[in-house]
Each structure stands twice: as C-alpha cells, then as structure tokens.
Amino acid sequence: MGAVLPLALAGAMSLALLAQPAQAQPNSPSAATASNASQPSRPAGSADLAPQAQQSPASDPGHQAEGRSKASQLPPLSADKSPLKEAYGEHDAPSEQGADGKSRAKAAAACDPADFTGRTGSELVRFIRASTTDCVNTLFSLTGSSAQLAFREAQMTSVAYALRDNAAYYPGDGSTGIPQLVLYLRAGYYVQWYNPDVVGPYGPTLRTAIRSGLDAFFASPRSRDVTDDNGETLSEAVILIDSAQENARYISVVKRMLADYDSTWNAFSRMLAAVNNVYTVTFRGHQVPAFVSAVESDPSLIDALHRFAADHLSLLEGDQAYLTSNAGRELGRFLQHTSLRGKVRPLATALLRDTSLTGPTAPLWVGIAEMADYYDKANCAAYGVCDLQERLKREVLPVRHTCSPSIRILAQQMTSAELNASCTSLIQQDAYFHRIAKDSGPVADDNNTTIEVIAYDSSTDYQTYAGAMYGIDTNNGGMYLEGDPSAVGNQPRFIAYEAEWLRPDFHIWNLNHEYTHYLDGRFTMYGDFAANMTTPTIWWVEGFAEYISYHYRQEPYTAAMTEAGKGTYALSTLFSTDYSHDTTRVYRWGYLAVRYMLEKHPADMDKVLAHYRAGQWSAARTYLTTTVGTRYDSDWRTWLAGCAAGDCGGGDGAVTECADSDPRVLGENCRRSNLSATTGNYSYHYLYVPAGTKQLKITVSGGTGDADLYYSGSGWATTGSSTQRATGAGNSHTLTISNPRSGANYISLHAVASFGGATVTTAY
Ligand SMILES: [Zn+2]
Structure with a gap:
C-alpha cells in the first residue's frame, strides 16, 4: 500500500499520508513543501498518530501504489473535491493568488523562520499574531536547529497559553491573530512528531497549556458563529485537537458540531470543512487509548454519529454527501472494538436498511458496509454485506x-x-x-x-x-x-x-x-x-x-x-x-x-x-x-x-495552426482550431499529401457538441461518401490512414449535433 515514497521512507510516511485526510481549505495558502516529511524518524506502524500536515498540502501523495490499503487506513472523504477535477499539477501552482489577491508565493517568500526562532515568550506570540497564515504555514517544513528553536516545549507552551488568553476575547474572525496561533501550534506538533530527537519531548507542561488553550477557544461564544470568518479558525482548531492527541477531551466538541450543523452552513465552505474535520478527530481517535475508553464509558458519540447520518439522508443527493457518508463510516469504525459492537451493530444495520448499494443513498450504504465487512465480517449476514466485494463488482461494474x-x-x-x-x-x-x-x-x-x-x-x-x-x-x-x-x-x-x-x-x-x-x-x-x-x-x-x-x-x-x-x-x-x-x-x-x-x-x-x-x-x-x-x-x-516563446525546437508536441489563409486547407503536422458546424452540417477540409507518405493521422479534439470525423481520398468527405470514419459521442476521434494517396485528401467534421471549438490536427 501507499508505496509512493522512496523505499527507505515508505513505512512511516506512507502511513502518515494515509492517516491525513485532506481538508477543505478552498482559500488556504499554498505552502512550501514539508521537506521534513521526507525524514520521518518514527518507526513504521506508529505513524497513524502523525499530526496532520500543513494547510492545503502542497505535496502530492501520488496516485500510484502497489496494491490495496486496509479499510482501517482509509481516511474520511475530504470536503474538497477539486483534486478530482484538476489536471495534474494544477491545484497548488506556487504563483496562484490568495483569496485576498496577494501572491501566496510572495507572502511565503517574505517569511523568514529566523523571525520565529529568534523570539521567545510574549515577543514570539506578538510576532506570530502579526504574521500571516501563509507565513506560519511555511514552518511545517522546519528541520534541525530551526525546528528546535521554533517548537521546543517552552515555545509551544507560550503559544498555547496565548491561545487561551486571546480566545477569551475571540471576535469570531482572524483580526486578533488567533488563526496564526492555532496554525503555529499545529506546525509544532507536526514538526516535533517527525523530528522528536531534535525538537525534544513534549510533556505535561504543554499538555496543560494546550488544554487551557483549546478549552478557552471552544468555550468562546463566537466559536459558534456560522461564518467563513469563524470557520477559518474553527476548522483548524478541530484539527489541532487531533494534532495534540486530545481526541478524548474534545468529544463534546465533536458532538456539539454534529448537532449544530444545519443547511445554513452549506453556504460557508470553511464551516463545512470545520464540521467535516470532526471525522478526522474520530477516525484517528481510535489510535488514542483515552478516546476509546471515553467512548466505552459514554457511548453517546456513537449516537451522535448515527443521528447525524439518519437526519441528513437528503444530503446524499447533493454536494455535501460526504458529511453523511463520513458519519456512517465513522459510526461503523467503532465496530473494531468488541466492547462497542453491541452498541453499534443495531444502529449500523438500521442505516443499511434505509439505504442501498446503488442509487443516491449508496455513499452511506457503502461507507457502513465497508466497515462492517472489515471489522465484523463474522456477522456479515446481520448487516447483509456478505460477499461484499463480489456484490459491488457485479452490481456497480456491470x-x-x-x-x-x-x-x-x-x-x-x-x-x-x-x-x-x-x-x-x-x-x-x-x-x-x-x-x-x-x-x-x-x-x-x-x-x-x-x-x-x-x-x-x-x-x-x-x-x-x-x-x-x-x-x-x-x-x-x-x-x-x-x-x-x-x-x-x-x-x-x-x-x-x-x-x-x-x-x-x-x-x-x-x-x-x-x-x-x-x-x-x-x-x-x-x-x-x-x-x-x-x-x-x-x-x-x-x-x-x-x-x-x-x-x-x-x-x-x-x-x-x-x-x-x-x-x-x-x-x-x-x-x-x-x-x-x-x-x-x-x-x-x-x-x-x-x-x-x-x-x-x-x-x-x-x-x-x-x-x-x-x-x-x-x-x-x-x-x-x-x-x-x-x-x-x-x-x-x-x-x-x-x-x-512557443518553440521547443521540434518534437511532435509543437503543433502550430495551419498556415494557409484558406481555413479549409490543412497542412503537414498542423492544426485548425475553433471549428464549428450546426446540426447536420459539415466543417470541410483537405490537405495535399506528398507521394510516399506511409501514414496520415487525423485527430479531432476539444470543444463542445458532437462532431464525427470522415475521410475520403477522392472528393469531399460526407456521411454518404467516405472511405474511413470515426464516430461516436463527443469530439474525440482519430483516424489513421495507411498509405494515403498523394495529392488532395479530404477530411470533414459532421455535426451529429451542433459543435463548436473543435480542433483538427494532422500528422504525417
Ligand atoms: Zn501519474
């Protein structure tokens, strides 16, 4: 699983990556690479507790692996679906503009770790609050003595108490620098995790301080605001719960947010990220013994997850389906504890009964079924999930x-x-x-x-x-x-x-x-x-x-x-x-x-x-x-x-617009773009091919509508007069003509439905 890093590093880090659900930070800054992430010093297997990486991770966990991962390692679904629809390399180009129009790259470049490592106590706190989240985000990559100077326990303790003191007057937005304080603390836990020998241990002093900070923040009335201004800090504070391994202490926050969520939150992407982040707290809480025993003595968190899923089935048909399906998956994840199975099983089976393997309720059904299959396979009949893999394959991929x-x-x-x-x-x-x-x-x-x-x-x-x-x-x-x-x-x-x-x-x-x-x-x-x-x-x-x-x-x-x-x-x-x-x-x-x-x-x-x-x-x-x-x-x-400047010096990637002034005329290795025709009509083209040409390749691509490609060696190509054709939905078609006749060759795009913006390219 997850062997996307050099072998020597694969163990600890790949687990860590799997353990870190990406979160929604649509406007969050791009950050510098967490280079320390390449140097994990914890042994493989213990990395499940690795604190979450920086905002909007700039590195790519990759999209290749050797084989399947266990259900226990797969994180909740992210609130941010953009990585699914972007071309590779798109979602964090360093030159992208931040939400405020400022260049993120510039903001990060203006950031000097020495400004943090050279300060302590209230001076450090003042500097962090006056800094920006873009800048603090770069600190996730600190290593060596800089890591130690920025994040040793005394520094973290100062910042945690500053969170406590400032949270008392939290105004519901970032104007007093609380987002920077929270992100600084997250960065510290992250860097210390991967560099414990350098940074030094975190002990009871910090634990007392971070609890006071988080207590104060979640107690502040404005932390309940339903706005993106509050969501910016709230979503990060929820992740900080997990980074500090305080999953047990803040179960009440998880329950409160699940109960408070309603459809008015859907207008605020950062509030959606915040509520979705509670699933990170539960997902990773299973690695924290205190969390498990807290739920054993008071299983109301399980009821809260069940209630959220049952009360929000309607979300499954919309953009926030992940909130409901994650609730079901996290409910099912408690099946791993034999002590809790009696509690979880009836709730899980009830939800399975109300949903189905296909159709709009499938995200919830599958999320629960996956957990039941993995953690309680012996009782698969009770859930109706026996033979799950075969059933999914048969019904989903017919x-x-x-x-x-x-x-x-x-x-x-x-x-x-x-x-x-x-x-x-x-x-x-x-x-x-x-x-x-x-x-x-x-x-x-x-x-x-x-x-x-x-x-x-x-x-x-x-x-x-x-x-x-x-x-x-x-x-x-x-x-x-x-x-x-x-x-x-x-x-x-x-x-x-x-x-x-x-x-x-x-x-x-x-x-x-x-x-x-x-x-x-x-x-x-x-x-x-x-x-x-x-x-x-x-x-x-x-x-x-x-x-x-x-x-x-x-x-x-x-x-x-x-x-x-x-x-x-x-x-x-x-x-x-x-x-x-x-x-x-x-x-x-x-x-x-x-x-x-x-x-x-x-x-x-x-x-x-x-x-x-x-x-x-x-x-x-x-x-x-x-x-x-x-x-x-x-x-x-x-x-x-x-x-x-448009000249990479040859190679077949350098296809330019065909030169002839007649738009019907194609040429050698060139393209005609922005072609269109209305339903039933044609875009007609031709080109002269030299004698001895072994192969002519014609490609149509891009645009909208439905164009089919026709070829004729003699006279205009039409649906009734062609020797080769490439048809079917859309505009992506290719024809390869072997030994095309020398002289004029004819190519037409036939509009099965009106099309526009299409491109024809020739290659010989
Ligand atoms: Zn690839």
Whole structure:
C-alpha cells in the first residue's frame, strides 16, 4: 500500500499520508513543501498518530501504489473535491493568488523562520499574531536547529497559553491573530512528531497549556458563529485537537458540531470543512487509548454519529454527501472494538436498511458496509454485506469489454461507442509509446501482460465505491495499482472515472496518463513501484506520463509552457524530484525535463533507460547526477526560454495552426482550431499529401457538441461518401490512414449535433 515514497521512507510516511485526510481549505495558502516529511524518524506502524500536515498540502501523495490499503487506513472523504477535477499539477501552482489577491508565493517568500526562532515568550506570540497564515504555514517544513528553536516545549507552551488568553476575547474572525496561533501550534506538533530527537519531548507542561488553550477557544461564544470568518479558525482548531492527541477531551466538541450543523452552513465552505474535520478527530481517535475508553464509558458519540447520518439522508443527493457518508463510516469504525459492537451493530444495520448499494443513498450504504465487512465480517449476514466485494463488482461494474488481448475495461456505464473510442485511444497509444520509449519488449520478470481499466461513471461514483472496492484513497484524479509484476497472475489495474464535467463529450479522466504508467512499468521500469522509487525517478515516471499523454493526444501542454517561462528550476535539480515536492514541480517540470532530455539528448536517455530497465537504480542516478550533472543546465535555460516563446525546437508536441489563409486547407503536422458546424452540417477540409507518405493521422479534439470525423481520398468527405470514419459521442476521434494517396485528401467534421471549438490536427 501507499508505496509512493522512496523505499527507505515508505513505512512511516506512507502511513502518515494515509492517516491525513485532506481538508477543505478552498482559500488556504499554498505552502512550501514539508521537506521534513521526507525524514520521518518514527518507526513504521506508529505513524497513524502523525499530526496532520500543513494547510492545503502542497505535496502530492501520488496516485500510484502497489496494491490495496486496509479499510482501517482509509481516511474520511475530504470536503474538497477539486483534486478530482484538476489536471495534474494544477491545484497548488506556487504563483496562484490568495483569496485576498496577494501572491501566496510572495507572502511565503517574505517569511523568514529566523523571525520565529529568534523570539521567545510574549515577543514570539506578538510576532506570530502579526504574521500571516501563509507565513506560519511555511514552518511545517522546519528541520534541525530551526525546528528546535521554533517548537521546543517552552515555545509551544507560550503559544498555547496565548491561545487561551486571546480566545477569551475571540471576535469570531482572524483580526486578533488567533488563526496564526492555532496554525503555529499545529506546525509544532507536526514538526516535533517527525523530528522528536531534535525538537525534544513534549510533556505535561504543554499538555496543560494546550488544554487551557483549546478549552478557552471552544468555550468562546463566537466559536459558534456560522461564518467563513469563524470557520477559518474553527476548522483548524478541530484539527489541532487531533494534532495534540486530545481526541478524548474534545468529544463534546465533536458532538456539539454534529448537532449544530444545519443547511445554513452549506453556504460557508470553511464551516463545512470545520464540521467535516470532526471525522478526522474520530477516525484517528481510535489510535488514542483515552478516546476509546471515553467512548466505552459514554457511548453517546456513537449516537451522535448515527443521528447525524439518519437526519441528513437528503444530503446524499447533493454536494455535501460526504458529511453523511463520513458519519456512517465513522459510526461503523467503532465496530473494531468488541466492547462497542453491541452498541453499534443495531444502529449500523438500521442505516443499511434505509439505504442501498446503488442509487443516491449508496455513499452511506457503502461507507457502513465497508466497515462492517472489515471489522465484523463474522456477522456479515446481520448487516447483509456478505460477499461484499463480489456484490459491488457485479452490481456497480456491470459493463465488461475486452479491447484487445492485453486491455480490458470494467465500467459502471459506458455505451458501445464510448467503449470503442476508449479502446481505440488505448490501443493506438501502444505504438506511440514504443516509438518514443524505444524499448525492445517487456523488462525481465514482468508478468503484467494485461491491464484492467476500471471506469466509474463520475468522480462522485469513484469516491463512493473505489475505496471500498479497491482499497484506495480517492482524493485524487485516479489511481494506478501496479501490484507485484514478478508474481505470475498479477493483475495491474487503473481505477478511473468519467469526467462528468466535460459532458456531453465522453472522457475517462487521465486515461492516457494512467495507461502510460502501465506501459512504463512494463517496458521501462524494472520491478515493482517500491523498487522504482528507491532513487528519485519521479521526474521520469510522472514527466513521461505527461509527455506521452499530451503528445499522443496532440494537446498542447500550455500550463507547462507557462512554467517554462518562469525558469524556476535547473535541470540538474529536477533529477531529484520526489512526491514530497509540489505538484507543479512533479508534473509540469517533470514533463519539461523529460521532453528536453528525450528530444535534445536522446543518447543520454538511452543510457538512463537502459539502467532503469535493468533495475540499476544507483547507476541511473549516478549517470544523471554525475555524468549529466549540471552539464546541460545553461542550454536548458535557453531551451526553456524558447519553449515559453512557443518553440521547443521540434518534437511532435509543437503543433502550430495551419498556415494557409484558406481555413479549409490543412497542412503537414498542423492544426485548425475553433471549428464549428450546426446540426447536420459539415466543417470541410483537405490537405495535399506528398507521394510516399506511409501514414496520415487525423485527430479531432476539444470543444463542445458532437462532431464525427470522415475521410475520403477522392472528393469531399460526407456521411454518404467516405472511405474511413470515426464516430461516436463527443469530439474525440482519430483516424489513421495507411498509405494515403498523394495529392488532395479530404477530411470533414459532421455535426451529429451542433459543435463548436473543435480542433483538427494532422500528422504525417
Ligand atoms: Zn501519474
């Protein structure tokens, strides 16, 4: 599970990542990378208690793993669904603007840890209160003596008492600096967890202080305000309960928030985040013995969870479904304690009876069923969840389709046209991949001869079902599970969903990116994912997936070109990228580094890939860091500047608008964009192909509506006069013409329904 970090670090940190549900912070600052997160010093297995990372985590827990995680490790669903709908690298570009219009990057850059480490007592408190949450957020990455100076127990104690004193006059917003105090405390617990030897122990002195701080905050009348101003502090204070392992003491706060929530909260995203964060307190509370014994002696928290789920079934049909389904899942999680089963079982079965495996109430049914199946399997009949996995597979993924001997799709709902289009997209990607990768067959000991593609009907269905069915965290854009390729009969699969926000066009989100991971794992990277990660190979793994995905689809990667113009990283720096870095670096800069190396220095890449294929990770690393080293850094700067200006120096990603002034005329490796036609009409095009051309590829993509693609070697292409066609819902179609005739070739887009904004691209 979760082997998304270098092997030596995988144990403790991957557990920690799984234990940290992302929270809703739509306007929260992007933070610097928690570099200390790469140096956990706690042994594997104890990391379940690791305090939650900074706001809006900038690093990406990744979307690849070896296999399923246990239900006990999967966190509550996040209130923030944006990671499911964004392109990789999108959600934390460092240049993004904060809600107040200020550049977050600038705010963070203006932040100097020495301002905190050099102060103590009331002077430290004053400085924190006058600081910003953006700045305090950067302190999650402190290590070494800075970590000790900022977060030793005496410092934390001062800040905790300051929380107490200021909370007495909490005005219901951030004007007195309370958000900064709370975030500082969270950062301290986080850094101390991962650097206990450096920071030193936290003992009863801090415990007394933090209790006084949290007591005072939750007692303040304005902490009950239903506003985003209050939600900013409240949501963080709830997380602080867990960071300080005070889960038992604040069960009353959890109950109070579950009871207080009503539909008026839905207008305030930070209030939604705050109430959803109580599930973090309960989820992780099971690791805190005092929490468990508190619930054993007073099980009213279990009633509160049940009541919330039962009273808010109507939420299941809307944007806040996660609040209800998380309540059910957290209720079910108490089944792990035999002492509490008698209490939980009837409540859980009652909720299961009122909901069902499919339809709008499914998120709640699945959440409870998952827990019952995992923690109380012997009594599965009482819940009606026996054979859960098989039932889910049978009822949720009824569509089975074999694309080719190596590709099979299991889908929730896809038409045959959509299946055919997706199959074609995958099958044709093979040839493209091999042309670029220049491999000579699978790596040794690889048994991943077939790939299973799981396609849910929407991002919501993915969140409802994929955790229970495949043991994955679903706060991401899809997941590739490679398994152990050396095991005979191993079944790799990627778990994806239809991008419902792109309808009426049909797209399986990240289809070609995830499929590249499969091909790359089979033909480039020896061994399993954990082995691949023993040295920093992420620049290649993610950069190459982006490279193939964009170039194969002939989509310009404009976001990467924008990054190129900033010149943020030296090439030699990017060779050390890992998943703890922000996603802009992982995906966009990974793409740029891969493109530069493949297109400008193919001989070097032959060497590196030969090492990757043989599992010679250190040799590959040495080649990149020593043989290549900084040798290309200055040429790289020049290349980036050219790339940003629209010329990356060749390669098939550089498709420009066709030059002819007649918009009907296409040309060699160019595109016509913004095409449209009304229902039943055509957008007509043609191009002259030179004699001896082996293959002509025509792609239509983008825009809205439904355009089909027609080709004729003689005369205008129409539905009644064509030799090849690519039809089906949406505008994503490709035709490959073998040995096209020399001279004029005709291509038309037929509007099955009116379409607009479509692009036709040629390649030969
Ligand atoms: Zn990827």
